[in-house]
Amino acid sequence: MSKNLTKRSEDYSKWYNELVVKADLAENSGVRGCMVIKPYGYAIWEKMQAALDAMFKETGHENAYFPLFIPKSYLSKEASHVEGFAKECAVVTHYRLKMAEDGSGIIVDPDAKLEEELIVRPTSETIIWDTYRRWIQSYRDLPILINQWANVVRWEMRTRLFLRTSEFLWQEGHTAHATEKEAVAEAEQMMNIYAEFAENHMAVPVIKGLKTETERFAGAIETYCIEALMQDGKALQAGTSHFLGQNFAKAFDVKFTSKEGKQELVWATSWGVSTRLMGALVMTHSDDKGLVLPPKLAPIQVVIVPIYKGDEQLDAISERIAPLLKELRAKGVSVKYDNRDTYKPGFKFAEYELKGVPIRLAIGQRDMDNGTFEVARRDTLEKETVQADEIVAKIEFLLEDIQKNIFQKASDYRENHITEANNYEEFKDILKNKGGFISAHWDGTPETEERIKNETKATIRCIPIDVKLEDGVCILTGKPSKNRVLFAKAY
Amino acid sequence: MSKNLTKRSEDYSKWYNELVVKADLAENSGVRGCMVIKPYGYAIWEKMQAALDAMFKETGHENAYFPLFIPKSYLSKEASHVEGFAKECAVVTHYRLKMAEDGSGIIVDPDAKLEEELIVRPTSETIIWDTYRRWIQSYRDLPILINQWANVVRWEMRTRLFLRTSEFLWQEGHTAHATEKEAVAEAEQMMNIYAEFAENHMAVPVIKGLKTETERFAGAIETYCIEALMQDGKALQAGTSHFLGQNFAKAFDVKFTSKEGKQELVWATSWGVSTRLMGALVMTHSDDKGLVLPPKLAPIQVVIVPIYKGDEQLDAISERIAPLLKELRAKGVSVKYDNRDTYKPGFKFAEYELKGVPIRLAIGQRDMDNGTFEVARRDTLEKETVQADEIVAKIEFLLEDIQKNIFQKASDYRENHITEANNYEEFKDILKNKGGFISAHWDGTPETEERIKNETKATIRCIPIDVKLEDGVCILTGKPSKNRVLFAKAY
Structure with missing residues (x-):
């Protein structure tokens, strides 16, 4: 069975695609870009869900469920949000099929056109903040700490099992707060919970950091992330937590009366991890003989x-x-x-x-x-x-030791693959010959980030949370910089 | 707070609608026919899920996940199935939005039309049997015992929270077997599991039975059901389990090589319960002061x-x-x-x-x-x-006693509301003045069933599993009948 598995050293990408299918995790379906998650793969996802759900509940969150469909007009209310998602939306335009009159088969009934098109949720900020408007009047109604386990759809052109699919499963937390400070603390807390989950359950070491403006979630003021490193030296964003400021409160007119009797806009966060984590799990630990699962998530231990x-x-x-x-x-x-x-x-x-x-x-x-x-x-x-x-x-x-050992192995690999580059030649050389994270100075502008991306395919994965102040110059422009950031090619 | 709740005796339907909202179970959303399940309601649903999921797993079932979208051509492959669902399908026709050139806002991009329309799953038999074709070659691959927790969409024109919504949450089991006998046994087993769940966890007494041809699932040979009785004398179908014969195996060409080396069509079942159970739970036990929850499902005991x-x-x-x-x-x-x-x-x-x-x-x-x-x-x-x-x-x-007591109370009510009718006048009189289940003779034809429905709004809820043979005459046509069936007005 395993002898048919392509070796990682031959073709890492092919090895991954084969492994996901052969190990009965998932397969492509008859619907373009949508996967079938098979029982063995789903059993791992259920264990991930159970662990995360317990962590969410321990920190005061409750689950709820919001509609799959989002009226087109809702999406449009937050300008950068619609810009981020409009290009990849599945759009429902009709609500009925009928037999063609010429007997040629079943067709969409043109008489059953929706007055307003509905978008299959790519994420739920808009429908949820439309709801929160009804739920929030006073400071007594805050905070709202809600999570949803759901399917979402982003119409991807090039898909890969778990890593990028048109439909995927995820959880999305959406919280509402009376103060900026509290919302920022929530966004940071959730990044920390994701990191704890990745490291303690998945045995995947991650770097906590902040996204640059370019890489931020559409509608966020600040995006916190956890970044993992795969065995081929490419990074994978494993979870994000967004401080949304008052953007959605403004767009959906969500205000509360403060203790002092003033009308104020509500502060927001959202945060999510998805079945993409399955891809990170596979690619971090597995070898040429197949999957290597951490005991905490293994359906059969x-x-x-x-x-x-x-x-x-x-x-x-x-x-x-x-x-x-x-x-x-x-x-x-x-x-x-x-x-x-x-x-x-x-x-x-x-x-x-x-x-x-x-x-x-x-x-x-x-x-x-x-x-x-x-x-x-x-x-x-x-x-x-x-x-x-x-x-x-x-x-x-052994159950404990294997959990520790594979985490240690992945951590060692990661530590050996964070390399400092002090000029653009070094940077390109490391990218080409070693891969992994490259710690380098950057002048802070989206233009430089864009040029480096176009020239090398490397993006800024994050500005690490524990970044040290250090005077330096941008590897591309030579302009002054106060700290290094982490670049990598990424999934 | 509760003083604002309409009394059941005044307007049962209004009482229900108010209670669901006031008790923080669910509310209508900005999307027509789609509900928001609020944290308190969702916590009850989670307890239902956990109990059912454990029962499914104990009986050898595994969870998996199949795509949200179903290509239009798949639906058409099983003739009675498409007829049953075509009239209420949400249809995805495009995959992108764009800014209108006249700057008037965001529109559906006409250049992003799908080659084949996708249906948002109303149920998943077709996409799943398309998948099973790839999974099944030999008798060794059988049985397949899979369940899916998912959202489904049926475009309902008149909706009510939990009871009838355009999107709802449910579980759908889909099994594949080598023999008819095994598939029938599976369908019966799942009906029994649903009954056990309804009675032991929800404290809702149910009648197990078979649906008539008219009321069967679109594509089923036999539909098993559990029927509950609400406090207003109306019945509510709380779960169904279908023996699908070889209909879907034929439609999707799913064959296996038997032990004897012969190519045979696979036998199928499917079975499901949904967030509709929340409606049954509310309407069975609650009173003019609000919800009455069985301790086993109460988020706060x-x-x-x-x-x-x-x-x-x-x-x-x-x-x-x-x-x-x-x-x-x-x-x-x-x-x-x-x-x-x-x-x-x-x-x-x-x-x-x-x-x-x-x-x-x-x-x-x-x-x-x-x-x-x-x-x-x-x-x-x-x-x-x-x-x-x-x-x-x-x-x-008390936790045990309350669980028993509300089940007993509901059982007593139900026993007092199964009434025999021996002619059409009696039948109409009971329907009008008492409600509940009416046990009556019927000549076995869809025409008579249809006429009774049109004239009285009562439908045949089921032919009870434990029905006794008894010679009689149809209440409408006077034709001979071998057993009574249960009629009721229903949700």
Whole structure:
């Protein structure tokens, strides 16, 4: 099975595309740009959702649900917002089909044209702020801390599974506050929550930072982001949190009466992560044999493969396994006992390697005789023989150790791929020969950013939150600069 | 607050509409026919989802996600299916907006017309069976047991919050089987799971049955359903499970190689429940003071209201309450301590009655002196004084007792509203004066069903699963009949 997987060193992009399909994560559908998320991939997404949802609720957020459709006029109310999304909108214009009168088939009924076209939400700021206007009168109604799990549509021309699809799943938080300070704190808090999730659950190290004006969300005053680094040296934006100022409150006329009795505009944030995280997860850890999943997100954490000839031997193994299955499940470990007799052990081993199951146990006659298991860990592919009475402790240790180890490995890679460039030649050289993040001085203008992008395909991923003041000169223009920013080619 | 709620006896329909909004469950949005599900309503839906999802997974189902859009040609492949849904489809025809050249605003870009129109899914059989064709080759690939949590759109002309909205949330199961027998068993199993969920979690008694040909799902061979009865004597279809035969396998050419090496068409089921269940929940239990929620689905199961003058007294109460909050939470009880000083106790009492919180504890100075709580249960509105050392046991008892009691109350109402009618006059009389289910003989023809519907607005809700053979004559035509069916006016 895995022998058919293209090697990363041969063609990283092809390796990714193949892996997502072969490991049963997702596939393309009959609808251009829209994917089918298969059960194994969706099970990982469900674990991501559960972890994030708990973090949102712990910080006082509630879930709600807003309409899929946005009247065209709503989108237009915030000028930079509509400019950002108009070019990639799915537009509903009719509400009925009918049989063609010439019997040629089913057609759109021209008599069922909508008075106003509806946009399939690319994001929900406009419909939500139209709602918040009704919900907010007084400072007592604030803050509003709401999250929505939903599907959104952005009509992409070039799509790739998880990384860029016309429809994707995400969560979008939309909060309303009485003060600028509180809204900024919220936007920062959510960036921190995303970073914590990425690092502790996905085992993906991220850099927290601010987007430049060019890269900001359409309608935001400030966009906070977390940026991850893939194994091919390209960056991937893994989550964004926006301080929206009063832009949407102005556009939708959302005011509140303050404690002092004054009418004031409401302050806003929005923040989201999407099924794109699945792409980041795959590309950060996986290898030429297939997926490598962090134990915290693996749908199957442990698989047990019996090696046997004949039913009698299988029954004996199954009997030996039964109490272990029970004990592991009682401890909340997700374990699968694969006793299918339609496939051989070698095939199963390759399948679970491909699917990134963190721990594989094998048990054959010799293990039965010796009271042992063969234990293989997916991250390092190391194997060892473990006594049956130590197996539960071993599994518990490995689940933690694999989680730590793959995070450490990704962190080491990332640390080795943040390189300082002090002039444009160095910059281009690093981009070409090493990749990764390049820490360089920039004169702060969109024009320079644009020129570097056009000439090298590298964009400014972020101005890191912990950036140090340092006098320098822009690598392109030589103009003065007060701090470095991080450039990279990006997904 | 609750004093503004219309009484059920005055105008049941108005009572419902007001209650859904006032209790913060949902409201209409700026998009015709689409609702906003507010955090309190969504929290109930999340509890429903969690319970159903666990039941699906226990029975071997996995979640996945399929595209929102369905190419028009897919819909057309199954003849009765397209006939059923063509009249209420939201149709995407374009993929871009642009600024009008005359500067009049943003318009649909005529150059961005889709080659083939896309339908926003009204249900997903067609896109899913197009996918299953790729997944199914051999009997080894079967069964496929997949569920999807999603939004769907059916363009309704007259909408009501939860009961009938253009967009709604639901789950749709889609399974594929090697044999007819297995598919029928699956369809029946899911009907039973829905019934178990309705009765054990929602405390809503339901009748399990089969739909008549007229009322069947578009494309089904047999539709199993669960039917509930609302307090106004109208029935509400709470869930359906369809045996689809080989209709979709034929339409999408989905075949498998059997064990015997023969090419055979795959057998199918689909089944779903939606946010409509929220309407059933509200209308089954609630009263003139507001919602009555079953403890198993209540976002807040216990609310504690302190009655105090001044901060010192509040602090003393808070201190007394702290260990109780901790103990209840450790036991998994969802408890809210409402120490807001912006509202008076009487206002809070009315608010929690309106919102259907099952148990309310109040504690004032006298309770502090006596070591007691005042405990009020929402279902019966009874109050009693309980010693502090008995309060946890009392709460645990009440959570179970309220769940049982409201189910019993609804069951009694339902039993008192299944009436036999032996002729058309009786039938019309019961419909007019009593409502509820009417058990009557019918000649089995769609024509008679249609005439009765047109003349009385009553439809056949189902042929109950446990129907008894009984010779009789059709109430309308006098033709012979072998069993009674259940009629009712319905939502």
